[in-house]
Amino acid sequence: MANLKEIRGRITSISSTMQITSAMKMVSAAKLKKATDAIGMLRPYSEKLQEIIENVSASTDLEGVSTYTEEREVNKVLYIVVTSNKGLAGAFNSAVIKELNKSIANTPHEIEILSVGKKVYDAVRKSKKIYDNQSGIFDGMSFEVVANFVENVMRDYREGRFDKVYVIYNKFINAATQEVQTEQVLPISLPQNVEASNTDYLFEPNAKEILDVLMPKSIKTQVYKAILDSVASEHGARMTAMHKATDNAEALRNELKIFYNKARQAAITNEILEIVGGAEALKNS
Known part of the structure; x- marks a missing residue:
């Protein structure tokens, strides 16, 4: 005995x-409310911005209009991978890393990683080439902070350092459900055979200048939305795991x-x- x-x-x-x-569950529940409010406010803006770009694009010839929409031969790919800095969140981090490894295995090109979160950085820093590590942005995250490092990505894309850019993250569905997503950030992927609206648009100054302003903003918003989705997913996953x-x-x-x-x-x-x-x-x- x-x-x-x-x-x-x-x-x-x-x-x-x-x-x-139990305390960790309550803390995550409080943070989840704030995170879901943030992503709930951003999603309609992001969707409307994409809708405007599609409408403008359907009304003009995109040939040579923007570097951000041009398809070119792929030699190097950048993956922006979003995880958390902390664990104790079930399969939240491992699911993203698993998806990254799967994507890399299916990509016959040179790869670089932009890590957003210590968990993915620790997982790949010894085996993959790190383009940048932005794990510290969670301490004071804002659109401006995200836009700064995305601006660097856009510059290197324009200069030909990368030919495709993807973001891998957990999309928030609800507190108990998160879905790993892989989205193409660059070049901007517009729907094929989009028909122009019956509305007769007048562009001022012109469609090209409008797209020159909207496309960079859309790219930054897409990455920012992915990070906000990941933050909400993290708190939901941790709350569920602690429960x-x-x-x-x-x-x-x-x-x-x-x-x-x-x-x-x-x-x-x-x-x-x-x-x-x-x-x-x-x-x-």
């Missing part, structure tokens, strides 16, 4: 773990309490039997 003191120690340890996981951990710890604690009570009862029974045995021995002596 296990030592009663040892079992009591395990019960105390599990109870402490339950307090920690399950708390439930599992509670179940284990209850099992140990039952085991402890049985062991204590057995010990008391043994003591009673020893006392009765001793009394009988004295009586017969």
